[in-house]
C-alpha cells in the first residue's frame with residue numbers, strides 16, 4: 001500500500017473535484033452536460049497532481065464518473081503524479097447531480113428570475129429537485145449511448161444522488177479500500193457532497209453549507225468501520241480550499 005500513514009488495513013480515500021469547466025467559468029448550471037475543462041481547470045488538475053506527489057499520496061486505483069471533466073482531471077493529475085498507469089473504473093453513479101431543467105441556465109439570471117429562496121432550494125436543499133428536463137431538449141441526455149440500459153434521471157436532488165451513489169460506493173470502492181488501496185475518486189461538486197454527507201454523517205440541513213472546491217485533493221483516512229479519523233478530511237492545500245469553497249458558495253451573486 002502506498003501513501004497511507006496509519007496502521008489500519010483500510011486504505012486511503014482521496015476525493016478530487018474536477019478542475020474548472022468551461023461552464024463553471026461561464027457560471028452555468030451543468031449537471032450531466034458533458035462540458036470540457038477550461039485552461040484554468042487543466043492547470044488546477046496539474047496542481048492537484050503535484051499536491052498528490054508532494055504528499056507522497058500515490059493512488060493505486062482511480063474511480064471516475066462518465067463525464068469528461070472528471071475523466072480529464074484524473075488523467076492530468078495522475079500523469080503529473082506519475083500514476084497514469086493505474087487501473088480505472090468509470091460509472092454514471094459518480095456523475096454530477098442531474099440539474100434537470102436548470103441545465104444550461106445562467107446561475108445569476110436564475111437567481112434574479114426566481115429569487116433567493118427558490119434558487120437556494122434548487123441549488124442546495126437536500127430534497128427539492130429542480131423541475132425535470134424536457135426529453136429531446138438541447139441539454140437533455142436522452143439518446144446518449146453511455147446511459148443506454150439505465151433508468152437515467154431527468155432531475156435529481158442531493159438525496160437522489162446519495163441513493164444512486166451509495167450502491168457504487170459499497171460494491172466498487174469499499175472493496176478497494178478494504179484491500180488497503182489508496183483510492184482516487186475523481187468526481188463532481190454534488191456527487192462528492194453526497195459522499196461527504198454519508199461519510200461524515202452531516203445532517204440534511206448542514207450539508208447545504210458545505211461546498212467543495214475544484215482541483216484540490218481532499219484526503220480521508222478511515223477506520224475499520226469506514227468512519228473518517230478526522231471529520232471533514234484534510235485538503236492537501238487547506239488555505240486555497242477555504243477560499244475556493246467560499247467562491248463556490250457565492251456563485252450566482
Ligand SMILES: O=C(O)[C@@H](CO)OP(=O)(O)O
Nearest residue numbers: 028029030031096123189
Ligand atoms: O452546475 C453544476 O452542475 C454544479 C457544479 O458546478 O453547480 P452548483 O455548485 O451550483 O451545484
